Amino acid sequence: MKEVLNFAKKNFNSYVDELKDYLRIPSVSTDPKFKNDVNKCADFVVTKLKDAGMKNVKKIKTEGNPLVYGEWLEAKGKPTILIYGHYDVQPADPYELWDNDPFEPVIKDGKIYARGADDNKGQNLIHIKGVEAYLKVHGELPVNVKFLIEGEEEAGGESIEKFIKDKKNKKLLKCDAVLISDTSMYAPNIPTITYGLRGLAYLEVHVTGPNRDLHSGSFGGAINNPANELARMIAKLHDKRNRITIPGFYDDVLKLTKKEKENFASLKFSDKKMAREYGVRELWGEKGYSTLERLWTRPTLDVNGIYGGYTGEGAKTVLPSKAVAKISMRLVPNQDPKKIARMFKKYIKEIAPKSVKVDVIDLHGGRPALIPLNDPYLQAAARATSKVFGRKTVYTREGGSIPIVVDFMEQLKAPVILMGFGLETDDIHSPNEHFPLNNFERGIYSSIHFFDEVAKMK
C-alpha cells in the first residue's frame, strides 16, 4: 500500500498531463456538433483503462453516446466495486466569460481550469489512476473493480439508465458497492461522504379561466382571473410555518436521527454567510429546522417557472385566459414521487374554485436516496478519506437529486458511495470551471486507500 501511494506521488505530474489531454477533448454531450469529440473522448477513456491494466475494456454502443466499460476481477473472494463516472461535459458557453480557452487547460494557483476539470473528468480520472498505481506496483488489485463511464450525464443520461435496467446486463454490472466521485466536499480540506440525496416530483399546473384573453376593464370583477387564482392556489401550498399543506405529504418522511442532527450541527453551517453570498437579507424555510436539516432532510415545494397574460414591456390590460406554473417538490426518504404527484394533483384540484379549470401534467420524478451511515463500504470510504486528509470524515446529504444513484441502488441492490472531491466553489456548469490539483492528488490517494480498506473488510 505504501509503495502504491509513493508510486502515485512520484507519477502525479504525469497524471496531471493526462488530465490535461482528457480536458482538451470538447466532449459536450448536449450539442450534436461535438458528436465526434464525444466519441473521441470515449476512445480516450478506453485507452486510459487499458493503460491502467483493466481487462475486457470496451466501448458499448447505445442509442446515444457510447458507454465505456472495463474490469479487473481476479481478486478471488473479495468484494467487487463498480466505479461510475462520466466523460461528457456541459457546454462551455458563454466563451467570452472564460479567462482561458475552456478546452485548453491552464494551471493557476494550484487549480486546473477547463470545462470538465471537476465535473467529471478530474474526478473520474482519480480512480483510473488509483487502480493503475496499484496494478503497476503489485500486478494486482486487492479487490475486484469494474468501471462504467458514460457520455450523456449532462444530457439526461438516458442510455445508461436503459443499460442498467436491461436484465441482460445484470451479470456484467453485478457488484457489492458502487463508487462515485461526482459530489463536493463540505468545505476545503474536509473529507466528505455524501449519504443522502433528495428526490423530485415535478409537475406543471395549467389554470384556465375564460376561453380567450379578455379586456380586464370589461370583465374584471365578473370573470375569475386564472393568474390571480393560480397565485392563490400556490399560496395555499404552504402554511404559516412554511410547511407544505398537501394532506398526507409528510406521512412517509423519515425522521432525522439524533446522531444526524448532531453531525449536521457539528458542521457549523453559517446562515449569515449563505445569506450574504446569495444577496438575501435572511434565509427562509420550514420552521423548527436548521438550514442544513431543511436542505438535506426536509421536503420542499418550489415554483420553478410561472407565466400568464402579458409579459412584454409596459402595460396591457388583459385578463388572461390561462396561467401556468411549473412546480417541483424535493422529496426525502421515504417519500415516493409517484404517490406525492398523485397527492399534489388531488389537492390542487380540490383547492381550485369552480370558476377555473385546472389541468396538471406530470413532468418527471426521481426517488430520494439514503445510504445507511453504518454501511461497511461507506465506512471504508470514510476511513480512506480520513487517512488521506488527516482528519475526521464528515457525512453530508445533498439537497439535489442524482437519478443514476437511485437507479444503481434499485437495479444492482448495492450501496452507492458518494466520495466526492469537488468544491462548491469550483464553478461547475459555469465559466472558469476548475479543480484544485491537491484535491485531484488526494483523491487518487483516497481511491488507493479505499481499495485497501474494502479488502480488509470482513
Next chain:
Amino acid sequence: MKEVLNFAKKNFNSYVDELKDYLRIPSVSTDPKFKNDVNKCADFVVTKLKDAGMKNVKKIKTEGNPLVYGEWLEAKGKPTILIYGHYDVQPADPYELWDNDPFEPVIKDGKIYARGADDNKGQNLIHIKGVEAYLKVHGELPVNVKFLIEGEEEAGGESIEKFIKDKKNKKLLKCDAVLISDTSMYAPNIPTITYGLRGLAYLEVHVTGPNRDLHSGSFGGAINNPANELARMIAKLHDKRNRITIPGFYDDVLKLTKKEKENFASLKFSDKKMAREYGVRELWGEKGYSTLERLWTRPTLDVNGIYGGYTGEGAKTVLPSKAVAKISMRLVPNQDPKKIARMFKKYIKEIAPKSVKVDVIDLHGGRPALIPLNDPYLQAAARATSKVFGRKTVYTREGGSIPIVVDFMEQLKAPVILMGFGLETDDIHSPNEHFPLNNFERGIYSSIHFFDEVAKMK
C-alpha cells in the same frame, strides 16, 4: 326637424357610400408604414366636414398624427356641443382571418364589414351626416357644434391629450357638453347612454430573491423563492369575500344609489349566458353585488401578466432570482389613481417578508368618470335616442376606462355624453369588424334629434 330626418333617410344610401370611402383608407395609427394613409384619412375628414357645411375646418399639426377641427357657431345664445371621434383604426392583422379585405368594405345581412366600421369611422360619420342633413335642409343648426376628430386613439392618444391640456386651446375647445359615440349599446335595439367609466392604476411588482438563479435542489428550503412569494403576496390582495385587502382601498368608493341598483336590475343581465359565452362554469367576483354592479361600480384587482423562472418546454429545476407581476386595479368614482397606487405600494411592501426585495413601478393610471344621471345634456341624449329607437333609453356604466373622457371633463369642465351605437358583438379590434347599417342609420337620426333636444333645453 321632420324634414331633416326625411332628408337624411332619402340620402342614406349615399351616406353608406361615403362610409365605404372612409373605410377604404387604411388609417392604422400603430404602424408607421400607414403614415400616408393616416394623413390621407385626415384630409378625407376635412373634406367631409367642409361638405357638411362646417366652418373654419382645419387640419391641426401635432407631434403625432393631425387633429381635424371644424365648427359652426352661429346659433346665438344656444349651447355648444363638441363632438369627438377618431379617424384612425386598429391594425387589421391577422388578415387571413378576415372573410373580406379589411379595407374593402362588404355589406352582408345588413352589416358593413371593414376595419373601423364600428370603431370609430361609422360612429363618428354619424354626426357629420347629422349636421350635414340639418344644414342642407335649414341652412343652420339649432345649436353650436364643434368637431374634434383625432388620429391616434388606437396608439395612445398622446397628441390630443396635450392639445386639450394646452391652455392656448381652451377657447377653441370651449363647449357646454362633449358628445362621443364610441361605446356600445346594452343590447341590439336598446338605446343606451353610458354615464360611468372605471379608472385604472397599473403597476408592476418585481420580487427579487437570490442574486442569481439557483438550483432548486441545492437551495430549495433555505432561500425564499420569489415566485412562491409573489404568489403569496398576490393571494393576500383579496380576502375570502373577494374584496381587496389594501387598507383604505374602499374609503373613497362612491356608494351605488338605489336608483342605479334598480336600473341595473331592470337590465336583466344573465350570469349564465355570460359564463357560457366565455366558457367558464361560473362567474366570480366580490360577494354581495350583482355582476353588473361589480363590473360597473366596484373596483377590482387583476394580474394582467406574471412571469418568473423557467417558462420554456419541459422541466428545469431553477429557484428563480426574480418574479414579476403586472397588476392593475380598475377604480370607480371617487377613487384617485395616484392615491391608490401609493396605498398599493405601501401595502405590498408591508406584506413582503424580509427574505425578498420588492420594487414597484408605476406604469400608468386614469381617473374614473361619472356623469350625473340628471345632467341635462345626458337627458337630452336619452330623449333623442329613445325617440329614434322607440323605447326607453337605458343607462349603463362601463368596466373599462376611456382616458380622453376624463381629460375632457377635467379640462373643459363639461359633461361628456357617451351615446354609443356599437354592439358588443361588432368584433372591434378583431377580424371581421362590422357595424349594423341600421345602427348607422338610427345613429344619424339620433344625432339630429339630439341637436334638437339640446336646442329645446332651457
